[in-house]
Amino acid sequence: MSASVKTLALAGLASALFFLPPAGAAEADFQRIQNTIFTPLCVSCHSGLFAPHRLRLDERNSYRSLVGMQSAEVPAVQRVKSGDPDASYLIHKIEGHASEGVRMPASGPALSRQDIALIRRWIAGGAQFNEPAGK
Numbered sequence: 206m207s208a209s210v211k212t213l214a215l216a217g218l219a220s221a222l223f224f225l226p227p228a229g230a231a232e233a234d235f236q237r238i239q240n241t242i243f244t245p246l247c248v249s250c251h252s253g254l255f256a257p258h259r260l261r262l263d264e265r266n267s268y269r270s271l272v273g274m275q276s277a278e279v280p281a282v283q284r285v286k287s288g289d290p291d292a293s294y295l296i297h298k299i300e301g302h303a304s305e306g307v308r309m310p311a312s313g314p315a316l317s318r319q320d321i322a323l324i325r326r327w328i329a330g331g332a333q334f335n336e337p338a339g340k
Contacts, residue, residue: 233326234335235268242320243267246310260284271295272332278305287332290325299324 243251243262251262258277261270271285276294286292294303299316301308308315316324327333 233323233330235327235333236335238324238327239264239267242316242324246313246316250310250312268334272334278303285328285332288329290328293328296321296325296328 244264247262250257251260252266253261256262259270260277261267272287274284276282276284279294282292282294282297284294290296297303298306298309299321301315310316
């Protein structure tokens with residue numbers, strides 16, 4: 206293979222990689238977070254009329270309870286600030302550095318680094334809502 210063909214091949218590969226979404230971006234969707242984190246780990250406390258701070262994380266209510274909503278503990282901070290995980294109170298709570306209250310989930314072990322990274326990627330990507338499959 207000539208040097209010019211190799212150069213073109215490498216340039217093509219580099220340009221293809223440039224336009225690919227960041228690793229894990231496609232998997233950082235709200236429904237995956239709901240199914241793997243909120244429903245199994247959070248709903249036991251954060252559901253129904255007596256959910257702490259009116260934060261309901263059941264499938265029907267979680268998105269609208271989180272995105273763009275003021276935190277009940279620190280009203281100057283949004284629970285989820287679309288595009289900004291570091292300014293999102295949800296991240297403060299699950300990472301354990303919130304100015305009020307305790308790390309979440311309070312009734313179990315801390316979320317894994319992978320789960321926290323998934324939530325961070327979803328928020329950084331715009332905190333979009335995606336319909337559950339089959340609905």
